[in-house]
Amino acid sequence: MIGLLILAALPVLVYQLRIPLRSWREKRNIRQAAKRIGARMMCDVNLPDGIGGEINIEFLVLSTDAILVIGVKRYDGMIFGSARTDDWTQTINSRSYRFPNPDIYLAQQLGAVRTIVPKAPVRGLHLFTDSAVFPWDKPENVLQVMDLLSRNTPRPRLNDIPADLRTAWKQLSKSAHL
Numbered sequence: 001m002i003g004l005l006i007l008a009a010l011p012v013l014v015y016q017l018r019i020p021l022r023s024w025r026e027k028r029n030i031r032q033a034a035k036r037i038g039a040r041m042m043c044d045v046n047l048p049d050g051i052g053g054e055i056n057i058e059f060l061v062l063s064t065d066a067i068l069v070i071g072v073k074r075y076d077g078m079i080f081g082s083a084r085t086d087d088w089t090q091t092i093n094s095r096s097y098r099f100p101n102p103d104i105y106l107a108q109q110l111g112a113v114r115t116i117v118p119k120a121p122v123r124g125l126h127l128f129t130d131s132a133v134f135p136w137d138k139p140e141n142v143l144q145v146m147d148l149l150s151r152n153t154p155r156p157r158l159n160d161i162p163a164d165l166r167t168a169w170k171q172l173s174k175s176a177h178l
Contacts (some may be wrong), residue, residue, distance in 0.1 A: 047112045055114075060113070079134055083139055110123075
């Protein structure tokens with residue numbers, strides 16, 4: 001009898017857990033993708049913004065040629081946007097939703113990092129989830145999780161990073177509030 005009750009409750013439980021499990025899997029894939037491109041990574045970092053406040057950065061990654069500032073964008077549907085537009089558009093089921101160009105906030109994040117490590121090369125990327133579709137060209141600084149996970153390049157080691165970039169990373173780590 002108890003076995004039948006458990007068997008009957010199982011589909012309900014699976015249905016209830018499908019959204020949290022999807023979210024967990026998506027977060028895990030995002031983290032794995034970001035980790036693949038650098039020797040070191042910091043997540044959910046708060047840095048001084050240079051004007052008395054703080055700015056949040058989802059991922060800071062130490063790559064072989066720069067410190068990468070990565071902002072994750074969780075959008076479904078078709079995405080239309082470019083560096084030259086003030087707003088980007090998300091289209092789902094023939095409904096359109098505007099959102100601010102993510103380059104604006106990314107520029108503020110890059111500025112905060114450059115204030116701390118002014119001589120280090122710093123680049124910014126938008127990492128969109130795989131549920132986003134770019135029917136036109138993807139902007140240059142936009143990647144998707146599948147783009148990073150499908151690369152066949154090995155993860156860089158700390159020894160692959162130039163000494164001055166490692167020093168800048170240490171300096172940035174000291175300023176970060178995790």
